[in-house]
Every structure is written in C-alpha cells, then in structure tokens.
Amino acid sequence: MSAKEKIENSSETSEKEGKTESELIPIYIMGKRYEVPEGLTIMKAMEYAGYNFIRGCGCRGGTCGACGTVYRKPGDYKLQVALACQKAVEPDMYIAQIPFFPVNRAQYEFAELTSAPEEIFKLYPELFRCVACNACTKACPQGIEVMNAISALKQGNIAKAAELSFECIQCGLCTSRCFGELAQYHMFQLARRIYGATIVPRAEHLAEIVRAIDEGRYDDLLENLKSVNEQELKKLYQEREIEPVAAGEEWKPKDTSHL
Amino acid sequence: MGIAYYPGCTLKTKARNLEESAIASMGALGLELEELPRWNCCGGVYSLANDDLIHQVAPVRNLIRAKEQGKNELVTLCSFCLNTLKRANLLMKENAEKRNTLNSFMDEEIDYDGEVEVVHLLEVLRDEIGWEALSQRVKVPLQGLKVAPYYGCTLLRPREVAIDSVENPTILREFLKATGATPVDFPNATRCCGSYQIVSNPANISEYTWAILSSALSHGAEALVLTCPLCDYNLGQGQKELVREHSEFKEMPFLYFTQLLAIALGLDPEVCRFELNYGAPESLLRVKKLLS
C-alpha cells in the first residue's frame, strides 16, 4: 500500500468510526459475527474487524486477483464470488477469502513452445478431466466463460481460449470449485502467452517505433529530461498534454515534432 | 436450413480429415452441416454407473445447445460422441427423476426433456438421402476398390443406441456399394480396437489390431473404412508395432467413410486432408485411377 493510500484509508476509517451504531451492519467472517460500517469493501471491512492482510491483498484496485472471496447471503443456498477489494459488504453476508489454491502449475521453457494445441495437452493433460459442470464459470468474478474457454482448449483452439480468458486476473476461484481439479487460470495464461507470441499477427507499427527508438530517435528528448531539476520535471509532468478519453483516430498533440 | 452438427474435440485436431471431407461432401449433396455455436466435450465414454449424474452433464449440455438453436436433430461424425450423446439423450427421455435432477443442476440452462434426436451422418445418408439417390450423385465410382467396412464398438453397442443391426450391420456395406466400391465383409468388423486402453495398456494394442486387420486382409481387403477417430489412431499405432515386429506384415491404409464419399462425389481431394491419414491411402487411390 502506498503512503498516499494509507492516509486515504485511515481518514475514511476514522470518518466511518464517527458514525452512529445504527449504521453498522453485521457480517460473518469465516463464521464469526462482526459489526462493520456499511459501504466498506469486504477487504476494508475485514481490516476494520481486526484482520491484517499479509496475503490475499494486492493492488486494491480489482486487477491483481489476490483477494478472491466466496460469500453467501441469508435465504440463498447459492455461493457468490467477488474480489474483496471491489465488493461492498451487505448485511449478514457470510465471507471466506481464498487467497491461494495449491493447484498444479506446469514448468516450461517458453521459447521451446510452438502454437500447436498439443503443447497444452503435454503440459496439462488433466485438462481432459473437465466434465463441463460449469462451476468454474459460475465462480468467476470477472464474468469469463471459463468452461467455454476450457472447451476451446480441449478442441485445440488456443486462440479462442486466449480471447475468452483475456480478462482473467488469476484469482484461482475457478480452480477452487473445479470437479476435475484443473488449473484453469494457469492453462489460460499459457494459452495467452502462446497466442501472443506465436498466433497473433505482429503489429508492424510497433516494430517500426521500436526500431526508431533503437536508432536513437528519442535519445535527445530523454537526455533533456535527465538534465532538468526535480522542480522542472514535476512542472513538465503536470503540464503534459493528455489525449482526451473521447479522442478520435485523428487526434494529434499540439507538438507534433516527435510523431 | 442446415443440420445441427456436433464435431467433437478430435475432429478439430487429429481428425480434421474426417470433418473437412464430411462438410464438403454434405455441401455437395445440398445439406449444410451447421456447427453448434458453443459446444463442449461430450466426455468420450458414457458413464455406466447408475448413481453418477455429473458425467451426464457434459453430453446433455450439448443437446441443450441444439435445442436452443431450434433444432430437433443433431448429427455427429464421431462414433464416441454419437454413443455418449445418444445414451445421455435416452436417459433424459426415459428417466424423469434423473432428468429433473440434471435440469435443476444446470440452472443456468433452459430445461431439456429429450426433444433433440441424435443421429450419425451415416444415418442421414441412409435415411434422409437414401443409397439409391446417393449412388446417382456419384461422379467417380470407386470401381475396383476393395474396402472392408469396420464398425468398431460404439456405432452398434449397446442395442438401444445402435444405428444398425447389432449382429449383422450392413450400413457401411450399403454405403460402399452406393459409392461404387467393393465391400469386403470380414468377421471381426465389430471387434474392439482397444479403445482407451491405448493410454493405460498400450502394449496390448497391436494384438487387437492384428485380430482386426489380419481378418480383413485374409478376406481380400485393400483398405479399411472407418468412422471413429480412436479406431483410426489405435489401428495406426498397432500397425506401426506390427510392422516393427513382423517384416512380412502387409500394411493397410485406412480411410474415413467421408473421404471415400468426397472422392466418389468428384470433389477436390484437398478436402480429404490425406496427410492426416495412416498408411498413405492416396497411393492406393492412384493405383485404382481414382485420383490423378
């Protein structure tokens, strides 16, 4: 956690603590009842309750996949999943975090792999234990069609598996629910690596710009930046021109001398 | 409107020769095979345990996909897929209790009550096109080609899902006759190739292969016609072993029935993907002047 985040968190916590008792809601963390301020994320609510994360917590921004969480609400047998850093607590939620799952992760020399589907079969033969129960898809906090991506791998379609699993953040909740004991998220990572390295067409414009960088086209600019003092550097950074979110294809910066 | 088509995993890799020749041939016959938009592995083998429902989920899910497409028929090319899908379908039709359990387990899917019929492509050729009509579409009669029809297990067993007579099947013989080839019946046409034992007891496979191929050879067959990608693989592996062990062993090429169909219909041999076949069947077809 950065220093800035710490300050923000503590100010938020103290603000919540200032609220009255009636705004506290009951939640159950691993079966034990706690009262926590409403509006907190599961992660912050657990910290409020006294938990100190040394695992199961990473980016706090919904992208690192460290805080996979399973919960259930009263009156419903269905298990739900969420990332603890993203989901706000709800009254009477039963919560358990699954920060890690001890699943098979194959070792490989990536440079030796080809785009053949058999590469996946060789490294993860347990792929073929999938029974299409779909528990994985139901357990994905990212809304990925996990079962369909596994089906694609069984069918030898690495590209389809890579595309379907693009939003995967490796939280491992799919695996924790898998009847066949598959390591879906590791298989998908391998599929995306193979896809990126050997299947997707190379971007020509990227190769061009890399060549230009290698040939020293931006060396002077970098040297200039290195030579300015900290104050000046901050000013340059704050005053930099940012591409507007809704900018179209035709957008160009005011200074086009580096394009 | 085309026929809903379930390929099965192996047809997307090792058995592309089966799939591509089938799609091209059916297209030439005016029937489009429409692959299901989303499908999963059927599980290969049907679960034989009374109290096991989880292994029925995979085949039933595919039947649901066909129903979602508004289809009442689902065609398969792979013998294993046919067997597993058809048996699971029978369970959904006949066992109300298990049907309800499976439907409630798959609560993310629409309910399924056995509305779709699972058929093999050979049945489509026999029942929807007809041997007579098929023979009239043949442009390159496979004259002089002596082919042994090999059924294996799953097209014919168990009885309740068999696509033909269990004891005396003729569907492949009739098919071969329609293409102009000479069918060579042999006693071991429905004998098992070893199936998944290729994984657990690979050493036994050549023995099973020998029982099948020596029987076909001794009846004068020049090639074997197949429907199943696992038979194809096992018989191929078995032959490799037999060639190593016995210098006098005469290798025999295998062809999928759809490849013979494509050749007989005068299609571009490219669609047969012969490079994926065991035993280079093109050389035999060239000798018979069926390929240039």
Place this chain on the structure above:
Amino acid sequence: MPVNISSKRLHSEFVNKIKDISGQNLYLCYQCGLCSGNCPMAANMDLSPRQIIELARLGLEEEIADSKTVWTCASCLTCTVNCPRGFDLSKIMEAIRLLTLRENVDYISPEDISPEERGELPQIAFVSALRKFTG
C-alpha cells in the same frame, strides 16, 4: 482357482455396493461364460469376466482388487449385447472400478503418460482414459 469362502464373506456388503452403483443383479448370471468367450480383451485379463462375477457374489473383494481385469476392460460392450440373461456386465466392471476411484485412488495419473505420448494421443483417448481411470 481354489477360493476360501465363509459365511461372513457370503454376507458381505460387496454385492450390494456393486448393485447400487451398477443397477445390476449379480445373481441373474448363470455362469455360461459367453462374456469371457466373446471378450476381445480376455487374453490380457488375469481373471475372466465370468470369474469376476462369481468372486463378487462370494464377497471375495480382495481377489478382485488384486486382479487387473476391470482395468483391462475397454467398455466395448460385447459382453453386454451377448448376455443371454440380459445382464449388463460392462456396468459391473464400471462399478468395481468406481469402488476404487471413489476412494480417491486413481488407476492412472495424467503425469504417468509420457510427454511424447501426450503430444501424440488424440483428445478422445485422453478424455476416455481419464474418465475410466481417474476419480
């Protein structure tokens, strides 16, 4: 083969366990041996399919557990379609396999298949073998 039987054996739960999983009544079998005669895998079995049924009826669980027979079965269903008693032996074979597999003891492990074979085998072989030999 000589076997020792006792009243305890004869009243073991083994037959019922098989019946629950397979839905088959082992007492239907009249030991004609057509299953063994027709089985294409029989030459590689230490006990014939017919013997398996008889041993199961006698409650001789250990003898069956020591045998490779149910793991040599390829579920080709030749026995099933030929049985004059309409008895589905393939389901008995599956039930006996499952008594082991359901205790989380697998017959094969995917890791036991060499990487070369994994690269060669069609998916249909993998899927089917893992269905039959892992729990």
